[in-house]
Amino acid sequence: MTKTTDPIALREWIVIGAITDVQQGVPYRTQVLGQEIVCLRDGDAFEVREAGSDLQPQRQVQVRTRYGHVWICFAEVPRPMIEVREFDDPRRRMITWGGVYVRTSPQRLVENFLDMGHFPFVHTGILGAEPVTEIRDYKVEVRAEDAEIRATECMFYQPRASMAADIGRDTSYIYRTSGPFVVVLYKTAEEEGEFDNIGMLVQPLDEEHCRVFGYTLLLEADTTDTEALHFQQTVFLQDRLILEQQTPRRIPLYEKNEIPARADAASIGYRRWLRAVGMQFGVLPQQAKEGASQ
Amino acid sequence: MRLYDYEISGSCYKVRLLLSMLNLPYEKVAVDFYPGRAHRRPEFLRINPLGQIPVLADEEVVLRDAQAILLYLAARYDASATWYPADPATQGRIAMWLAFAGGELMQISAVRLHDMLMGYEEIDAVAARSAACKALAVLDQHLAECEMRGRQWIAAAHPTIADIACFAYPALCHDGGIDRSVYHNVNRWLRRVRALPGFIVMPGIPAYA
């Protein structure tokens, strides 16, 4: 396993775990972008080094904590991390999801998170239900300078939008990707005028294996942390079945064998951005035949 | 009736499934199994010293082990007496397959935990997957032979708690990287269970099939 050379991947702050996953004095080993790393914690100080083939620690790597998680960056100059101001809202409490392994590329994960068309079929009775399957047009903006795809004015009727929801309602969504591995979602909360804030943070182990972390910034007072956590885990585990059965695992940016619909505007924007920046990690290289003939 | 439950647990699902088919009301107590590991903390160990879910608390009856809970629920609440019939031979067969559901089939649970969650990296997934496939092959052969004798269910001519107990992990096997497309009899039987009134899904088991 060798570390990727893709600068678009290397410049990102990448999550490696929840802060609570890394225990005092216990080497925390994992893999990022094909590179083995080891993280050591001493109080609130974290140190991360690349590990060689003998697993001995070598080059030190930038590390920081934010949004309840530990992040690293291999590049000298990281691309700035997304600002999620809702974390400063004292009314909100943070739930972290716990890492979940998924056998696919980070891009497949992001696209699934951006997608609403699957709600009635994959999150049946929760985020969607037949016969209300239509996705009305929504707006997509590619903000290249922030490496952000922003999808707004997304609307979907949901039987049970959150743990606190007793009845179905129209739910409004805003999505923001930040680089290739992070997506933040704002959705209408039970409380009038408020938005729930949910973030998916992908740790790419290698091009076809990821570990997914996330957070929910909870406003509802009546939902326990565990109930909110289980709601989120339920939704994500339902997606995992799909994600592990998509072929090819890496995203076929240069093949002609994946046909989008209008409802896929957000993922079309994301793929357009991936091509524009020349992303290679997690992308099926041009001319490859894998998966094309199925 | 209170069920100490985790949405993502296949073992808890066995109980939720029978509760639904028996149409029994109950209160779910969500246990933060992951990442919180609440099932290993003192408050929960007082309820079950083995530190496992599910646990059912029905007035003075407190039971751990999904198979035991299925037996109790059927014996106490099934007016039709079909989920756990009184016939000794059937009870013997049910016990045999409950043991299989809590034993050999749990290899699927092991590889599923290893493949999905953090903290299970020490599990030998290759060995677990291989053992799981052997168990699925045994179930497949049994179901084939049942069909040859004109029976469509694991322990009797009608569904019993043996079918409920054995359903969960074969239905969830994709989570653990196991492809069950070669076990045709298992797949046919899974479909029969899905068609039973009161059937519910859990994450990893699609609503559509």
Add this chain to the structure above:
Amino acid sequence: MTVSQALALSNAVECNQVILARASELEMALWRDSTGALHANQNRCPHRGMRLHFGFVRDDRLNCLYHGWSYDNQGRCKYIPAHPSHTPSNVIFLQTHGVQEAHGVIWKGQPPAMPERVAAMRSTPVRSVYVAAALARVRDAMSAALFSVADALQHVGIDDNAGCWLPAASGTVQYGCLYALQDAGEGKTGIHLAALTSPEATASPDWLLALSAQLQAVQLDVEGAAP
């Protein structure tokens, strides 16, 4: 001359069901509509690459589990739930594969030409097993080791991937079995076994169980007795 390619026994796929079938490294979604008619398509939805054997059959169409894209028995996409009033473009389609059912077995393409004796008999599915062994090895085992001389059955080859065991032609008793082999990819061979009886007779449970036991014995033999 092409060799037959068995995919499954007939009872492996019911009405309104889709299953995975493999022909070597090719994956197919094999499905029956409400009338029982068999269809086979590429196993990958052209939308986002989802495996179609996880989908569902409804209204005589194969529907993808991910977004419910709906394909008819010609492989044409007829409905996209996210855009209910829109007619999907005809560039959205699934490759179709010809499949046929004969003598209790589902074949890719043509079934093999059956000896008259076999064609005249009634076929009852026994079981399919998949062994971790090359097809050639399995073929040897099925044509030599399935029954002993004492069973009074003789092997009759049908083609390289199919054969049957029948009593000597002079007997009045009509029973036997038919097997068909499948290259199931990844070094695995599928053995599909059906019981043969005279048309007015039903295969007794004892005969079916005996055949199942024979198949089990071949599997153990071919894979080695390793636990």
